[in-house]
Amino acid sequence: MLSSPFIAQPSSVSQIMLRVLLALIPGIALYVWYFGPAILVSITLASITALATEAAMLKLRNRPIKPFISDNTALLTAWLLALSIPPLAPWWMVVVGTAFAIAVSKHLYGGLGSNPFNPAMIGYAVLIISFPVHMTHWLTPHALSGVELTFIDQLNYIFNGVLPNNLTLDAITMATALDTMKTQLHLGLSVNDIRDMPIYGRLAGKGSEMVAIGFAIGGLYLLFTRIITWHLPVAYLAALFATSGIFHLVDPQHYVTPLFHWFSGAAMIGAFFILTDPVTSPTTAKGKIIFAVGAGILTYLIRAFGGFPDGMAFATLLMNICVPLIDTYTQPKVFGKKGGGK
C-alpha cells in the first residue's frame, strides 16, 4: 500500500539548480564582453572536472550515478568556482580546485545535502592558500590594456603558459580593484587618489563592476522566481553597506564607500549565489538574517583589515560553521503556540 500524498508538484532539485545556472548567465555574458572568452574556458574546464569527479565519487560510494549527476549541483559548484578565480589561471589550477571542492568538501562529507561548507568556496580557499601568486593575475579589461588577446592566445596561455611574443603577463593582467585599493592605501595614498587611477570606473573596478551588476540582475531573477528568499542577499548587502558605511563616514580618506564594496570582489555573486546555497545556510528566517549579517560584517573586516584582498569566501566558510548553532537557537514558534505558550 502506498502512502499519501499521491500527488506532487512538478519540481526537482535539478530544475532549481538549472534556474540558478541560468541566472548566472547575465554576469557571465558581461564578463566575456569586458574580459574576453577566457572565462568560458575555465567554466567548461571546471564543469567537465566537476562531472567527472562527481561520477567517480558516486561510483566509489556505491551511489546511483544517474539521478545525482543530473541534479546540476556539481555544475553549479563548478561555475561558481570558475567565476571566483582569475580567468587566465592555468588549467591545472581549475582542475585541482574543482576536484577538491567536489571530492573532499562535498562527497567526503556525505555528498549532496550533507556538506557543511560551501564546496565552491572551499575550492577557492584551497587555491588562494596554495597558489597565491596565480590568484592575483586577473585580466585587465581590454579597454584599459589596449591589448585584446585572441581566444587562441588565451587558450594557449591557459593550457601551455605561453603568451604572444611581444607581451608580458603584467601587460595584460592586474590586481583586482579591492587588491589595488588595499596595497595603495598601505603605501600611504588616500582613497581619492586611488580612485583616480585608470582601473576604477564609476562604482568600483572598471569592467568588474559591470559583471557584479550582471550577477545582481541574475540574483533578482532568482528572487522573483522564488528560488531564493530576500533574507540572505538583503541582510548580507545591508550589513556590508552598514559596516563599510560607518568606517567611510568616520574616515573617508582611508575607508572607501559602501557602494565600492558592493560592486567589487565577490559581494554580488556572493550575496545572491553563494550564501544562498540552501545546504550550507540556515533554514529559519531569523537564522538566515543572522547568518548573512555575520557574513557581511566578516567580509568587510577581512577586506579592510585582513590578509586577503576579498573576504567573501572566508566570511562564508566561517559562517557555515555556525549554521547548526544558528538553526538551533532561531526555531520559530509553531501554530497556536505564539501567544506565550498558551
Place this chain on the structure above:
Amino acid sequence: MRKLFSFHGGVHPPTHKDESTRSPIAQAPLPSKLVIPLSQHVGNRAVPIVQVGERVLKGQQIGRPEGKLSSAVHASTSGTVTAIDMQLVAHHSGLPDLCVTIIPDGKDEWITHAGMDLKNTPHSELRKQLRNAGVVGLGGAVFPSDQKTDAHHHQIKTLVINGAECEPYITCDDLLMRERAADILHGAEILRELLHAEEVLIGIEDNKPEAVAAMQFAVEQDKHDKMEVLSIPTMYPSGGAKQLIRILTGIEVAAGVRSTEMGVQCFNVATAYCVWRALAHGEPLLSRIVTVTGNVTDAQNFDVLIGTPLDELVALAGSKPDTDRHIMGGPMMGVDLPAGTVGITKATNCIIESSPKLFPPQAPALPCIRCTRCADVCPAELQPQDLYWFAKSNNFGKTQEFHLFDCIECGACAYVCPSNIPLVQYYRYAKSEIHERERDKKAADLARERHEYRQLRIERDKQEKAEKLAQKEREAAAKAAQAAAAAPVATQNDAQQKLIEEAIARAQTQAAVAHPQNTEALTPEQSAEIAAIEARRAKIREMATDAGADDEPHKQ
C-alpha cells in the same frame, strides 16, 4: 464584511473537482450485501447485539456503543445477518476488524422511528440520541458527535461549520450544500443550541460558488440569525479544523488543546446534516454522500448505504480496467484501500480510482537540500526538514522537541519537496515508534512498581525482625542489668555490662542497615523519574500499612 484571517503556508494542488460536479447526487442502488464495520468512529468499537441468521430492519441498531467514547452502528437496510467476523475494512491500518455482514432482502423495511421534540427534550437526551443514532464527524475524523456537542462548561462563542472541502477531487460536501442546504442549516441550529454558541460561521472555499450561493440563500430564506456563510480563499488545507477556525475567527488552537477551551467548536456540513436527520426525523446514520472519481468514465456523487462493498460502488461510476488502486479520501491525505471488498464507512467521503497514469509513481528521492520549501508551506509552522532529519536518524526525542505531534499530516511538505522525499511517511513512522515506546514504558513502569512494592515488603520484614531482635536483646540486657545490680561481684558485673553494651550497639547498627534507599539502585538515567517514583512509593507504603500484616508473612 467580516475580516478573514489567513494561516501560514498552504499549497494549491490542481483541484479536479469539475469532473464529479456535473451531475447531481445519485441514489446508489441496493447492493448485493453490506459489510458494516463495528468500529467506524474514534473510540471504543461498538458491541454486536445481533446474531448470525437474525433478520434486521433498516435503522435497527446492530452495534451498541460501549464506554464513554463510542457510537452506535446500524443496519443500513433490512435483511439477514450472515456473518459477524473479522474482515478487511476501509481504514489506514489495512488490518481486518470486526464486521457485520448483511444480505439485503430488497424490502428496505424501516424500524419505527420518529423525530424528537427539539424544543422540550433536555440536551442530555439529544446527545444520547446522537450517540444511539451513530452520528460521528463526517469530515473524515469520525469523532462521536455527542461528545463534541458537550462544551464541558466552556463558553462557546463561535460554532464553525466546515464546508471548505479543500482536498482535490472531493465534492461530496459541495453537492450536499448545493442540494440540501436548508437541512444542513437546521442541523447547525441544533448544534448551536447544544453548545450555547452565539454565532455560526460557515466557511466554504471560493471554488464552490454554487454551494456558497445555495447556503446563503438558505440562510436568508429560513431567517437564520447570527449565521454567516463566508467564501474563503481556496488554499489547501483550509478545511483542516484548526486552519478553518483560524481563517474565520483568527484563533489558533494549539495541538493538544480542545477548541472549546478557546470558545470555538467545529463541525463538518455533512455532520450537521446528519444531526438534523437523526434528531428531527429519528433517522440513524445509514448512508452518506460519496464522491467516486479519478480513473472512471462517469465521476459522480452517490448517496451510499454504509457497508456497500467498494467494488459495487465504483462499478456505478464506470471504473476503468487499468485501475490499480482505490484511494479513500483525497490525493493529499487519502488512504490506499487494502481491497475492493471493503465496505463503505462513515469516514468514506471519496473514492478515487487510481491508475499509474493518474498518479504516476514518484521519482526516486534525493537527499534533502534544506531548501525549506516544506517549511514555507507547513500550515502548522513546523520545520519539516528538521523533523525529517531527526525521524530518519531515529532521534525521536528531538522530533518531539520540534513539535512532531503538532503535524496534521496534510502532506503539503511532501507535495512541494523538490527531492521527492515522502516526508509524511517519516512523520507517521516517528509517531508510531513513539507511541510504541510509550506503551513499552508504561508496561515497564508497571513492572517496576510491582517490583518496588515487593522490595518494600522484604525491607519492612527485615526491619521488623531486626526490631524484634533488638527488643529481645534489650529486654535480656535489662534483666541482666537488674541481676548485675543485685550481684555483689564487681569484676563480673563490668564484663557483663560491656557485653550488654556491645549487643545494644550491634542491634542498633542492624536496625540502621535495614533502611536502604530504593533509589540508590537506580541508574543515573532514571534519576529524572525519581520524584514520580517517590510519590508512587509513598502511596504504596500507605496502602501496605493499611493492608496491615495479613498479606505479608506467607509471601516471603
